[in-house]
Amino acid sequence: MSHTLPRVQNFVGGKPADSVSRCWVTKTDSATSRPIFELPRSNEADIDAAVVAARQALSGPWGAMGITARAALLDRIADAIAENRDELAALESQDTGKPIALARRVDIARAESNFRFFAGALRHEERPCHPMDGHLNYTHRRPAGVCGLITPWNLPLYLLSWKVAPALAMGNTVVCKPSELTPRTASALARLAHAAGLPAGVLNVVHGLGPEAGAPLTAHPDVDLVSFTGGTATGRHVAAAAAPQFKKLSLELGGKNATIVFDDADLDAAVAGACRAAFTNQGQICLCGSRILVARALHDRFVAALVDRAAALRIGDPADPATELGALVSHAHREKVEGYIALAREEGGTIATGGQRPALPAPHDQGAFLAPTVITGLPIDARCATEEIFGPVVTVHPFDTEEEAVAMANAVRYGLAGSVWTRDLARAHRVAQAVESGMIWVNCWLVRDLRVPFGGMKHSGVGREGGRWSLDFYSEPRNICVAL
Ligand code: TXE
Numbered sequence: 001m002s003h004t005l006p007r008v009q010n011f012v013g014g015k016p017a018d019s020v021s022r023c024w025v026t027k028t029d030s031a032t033s034r035p036i037f038e039l040p041r042s043n044e045a046d047i048d049a050a051v052v053a054a055r056q057a058l059s060g061p062w063g064a065m066g067i068t069a070r071a072a073l074l075d076r077i078a079d080a081i082a083e084n085r086d087e088l089a090a091l092e093s094q095d096t097g098k099p100i101a102l103a104r105r106v107d108i109a110r111a112e113s114n115f116r117f118f119a120g121a122l123r124h125e126e127r128p129c130h131p132m133d134g135h136l137n138y139t140h141r142r143p144a145g146v147c148g149l150i151t152p153w154n155l156p157l158y159l160l161s162w163k164v165a166p167a168l169a170m171g172n173t174v175v176c177k178p179s180e181l182t183p184r185t186a187s188a189l190a191r192l193a194h195a196a197g198l199p200a201g202v203l204n205v206v207h208g209l210g211p212e213a214g215a216p217l218t219a220h221p222d223v224d225l226v227s228f229t230g231g232t233a234t235g236r237h238v239a240a241a242a243a244p245q246f247k248k249l250s251l252e253l254g255g256k257n258a259t260i261v262f263d264d265a266d267l268d269a270a271v272a273g274a275c276r277a278a279f280t281n282q283g284q285i286c287l288c289g290s291r292i293l294v295a296r297a298l299h300d301r302f303v304a305a306l307v308d309r310a311a312a313l314r315i316g317d318p319a320d321p322a323t324e325l326g327a328l329v330s331h332a333h334r335e336k337v338e339g340y341i342a343l344a345r346e347e348g349g350t351i352a353t354g355g356q357r358p359a360l361p362a363p364h365d366q367g368a369f370l371a372p373t374v375i376t377g378l379p380i381d382a383r384c385a386t387e388e389i390f391g392p393v394v395t396v397h398p399f400d401t402e403e404e405a406v407a408m409a410n411a412v413r414y415g416l417a418g419s420v421w422t423r424d425l426a427r428a429h430r431v432a433q434a435v436e437s438g439m440i441w442v443n444c445w446l447v448r449d450l451r452v453p454f455g456g457m458k459h460s461g462v463g464r465e466g467g468r469w470s471l472d473f474y475s476e477p478r479n480i481c482v483a484l
Contacts, residue, residue, distance in 0.1 A: 005035055006036075006037045006038075007037065007038045007040075008184055009187065010046060010204075010205055010206050011191070011194075011203070012046070012050045013200055013204070014200025016187075019043070020042070021040075021041055021043055023041040025038065025207075025208070027181070028330070028331075029097075030096075030327045030328060030329055030367060031094075032364060033363075033367065039180065040207045041208050042206045042207055044216040046213065047175065047177075047206055047217050048220070050175045051146055051220050052222075054173035054174065055173070055222055056201055057200065057202045060201065061199045065199075067123070070122060070171065071119040071120075071123045071169070073168075073198060074115045074116075076196040077115045077189075077192065077196050078116040080192040081111050081112040081189075084188070085108050088188055089103040089104040089107070089108045090103075091184040092156060092184075094318070094319075095153075095156065095182040096329055097318055097329055097367070098282070098318060098326045099326045100318055100319050100321055101321050101324075102281060106281075107155055107158045108157065110158045111158055114162050114164075114165040115165045118165040118169040125468075127139045127140075127141070134483065134484055135481055135483055136481070136482045137480065137482075138480055139480075140477075140478045140479075140480050144170070144224050144225040145225065146172070146175065146223050146224055146225075147167045147174045147227065148174075148226045149167065149177070150218070150227070150228045150230065151186075151229055152179050152229050152230045153181040153182040154329070154390075155285065156179065156182040157185035157186070157189060160176060160186055163465075164189070166470035166471060166473075166474045167225075167474045168198075172475075173202045173204075174202070174204065175217060176203070176204065176205045177206055177213050177214045177217050180208060187205055187207075189205075214238075215237065218241040218242050219241040219242075221245060223247065224248065225247055225474070226247050226249050227465070227473070229252040230252075232253040232254045235251045235253040235461070239251060250455070250464075250465055250473055251462045251463065252286065252461045252465070253414075253456060253459060254416070254459070255286045255287060255288070255414050255415075255437075255460050256290055256291060256386060256387065256388050256412045257290060258291050258292075258409035258419075258435065259293070260405050260421065260435075261294045261298065261302060262402075262422035262424065263298045264424055265421035265422050265423065266421070266423065266443075267298065268305075270421040271305040271306050273421065273444065276445060277419060277445040277446070279372045282325055282326060283391045283392040283393060284390050286416055287416065287439070289445065291385055291394070291412075292394055292396045293405050296400055303352055303396055306396070310353050310372040310373075310374055311353050311371075311372070313325045315371065316358075316360055317360075317364055325369075327364075328392075329368070330368060333368065334369075336391075338370065340387070340389045341373060343383060343384055344375045344382070344395070347382040347383065347384060348378065348379070349376065349377050349384065349395070350377045351373060351375055352375065353372070353373065353374050354373030354392070355371065357369060357370060370392055371392070373392060375396070378395050378397070380397050388414065406435060409437075410434075410435065413458055413459040414458055415438065415457030415458035415460045416439070416457075417440070418437045418439075418441070419441040420435075420440060422442075428443070436457055437460070438461075439452075451466065451467035452467060453466050453467070454466040
């Protein structure tokens with residue numbers, strides 16, 4: 001039977017390729033419910049071919065390329081992303097349902113700066129030297145080898161480039177398995193990187209479903225390193241597959257991050273920050289502040305102001321540059337999020353705003369949209385207040401003391417991020433240090449410097465990436481000791 005939808009291809013050994021199975025998965029535009037393209041349903045055989053290509057490329061011209069040439073190549077990839085910004089933003093917006101303005105401002109801009117940053121990091125890196133009496137130690141780096149990079153659908157090119165750029169900077173080769181929901185910018189990156197001069201086999205992309213294409217990549221005996229960003233449940237499978245083979249492993253998993261607002265906070269700034277933290281990217285960012293803890297004296301005023309702000313967000317066509325909130329990534333994901341809203345009602349919560357599908361004109365009346373939702377009155381240990389919902393839903397809880405706020409923030413299995421809003425400098429530091437999370441913002445949210453460590457505690461992940469942490473992770477730092 002002939003097909004009518006465009007087809008995305010894998011990219012293996014420097015060339016586009018169909019999957020060995022010749023089977024396809026249909027991708028639906030979540031903002032309209034229309035099928036838009038097909039992607040390869042790859043399996044173990046495709047992963048194997050990509051790993052073979054990546055292993056061979058390690059010893060080809062890529063292996064002989066020095067730091068200066070590699071850094072220049074990363075800069076050329078950044079240039080190519082910048083030159084193709086509009087096309088990439090349009091693909092990302094349609095694949096994810098996110099507003100085009102967000103895709104341009106955040107996703108594609110950040111993908112460019114990931115390559116730019118690691119080009120600079122490579123050029124300016126200082127390596128330790130430990131002199132002894134009569135001996136000299138110095139640190140030498142080898143590439144980790146073939147890297148398996150598995151990425152999710154919420155920030156597709158942003159998160160993929162966060163892994164690919166440092167992996168290439170350190171001289172590795174990579175096999176990428178992007179999310180089956182958002183494959184197109186990964187294929188575009190492979191094409192642009194090769195046009196920029198990346199040798200064949202260095203960057204391979206294999207599309208397909210997690211258990212069929214992701215699982216064989218994590219378990220492949222010739223893959224030296226696995227970097228995974230995704231849900232905590234999948235992260236457990238990835239860890240179980242990688243651990244017996246002693247692969248280097250980095251896991252960036254879910255979060256249930258607290259936004260803590262004290263009674264001395266600048267209310268307007270705190271409400272604006274909490275609203276951004278709750279609803280950016282339809283609440284589908286692992287760093288989103290999905291639980292707001294507010295000093296009791298401020299609670300009612302805070303909720304009223306948050307409700308006004310949330311209800312005013314412009315929701316609709318992701319391709320409209322004025323849109324602030326787009327569609328969720330899929331209809332199945334919206335059902336999951338709606339299930340939590342129903343559960344919140346059962347758990348005794350009050351829906352202060354949202355909770356329903358917005359009325360939109362065709363074709364977006366068929367899309368997976370959901371109004372930004374603020375829930376109050378839930379116990380802090382309710383499932384909606386402790387499990388990752390990953391949608392435009394936030395719960396608000398009052399607290400009485402600083403100690404109680406910290407205890408509430410820490411009473412979840414996650415430990416990724418959070419924010420503290422107060423004018424009391426000493427308290428800001430105390431609380432930031434007491435909250436169990438990899439990252440804390442004080443009077444701001446999602447301000448990112450690419451040099452700082454990024455990663456989670458508890459069930460939010462294992463390891464750190466960013467700046468020198470990425471350089472360490474994507475290489476084998478070795479000590480060489482010389483008798484003088
Ligand atoms: O992600 P998965 P899903 C959370 C969020 C969301 C939940 C599930 O709560 O509701 O996870 O989302 C690949 N071996 N986050 O199911 O499954 C998969 O193909 C190897 C938080 O969409 O984690 C995709 O490429 N790989 C998160 C990638 O893993 C497997 C972002 C992520 O998909 C695999 C996304 C397997 N067995 C969701 N199964 C964050 N930390 O930002 C699937 N995959």
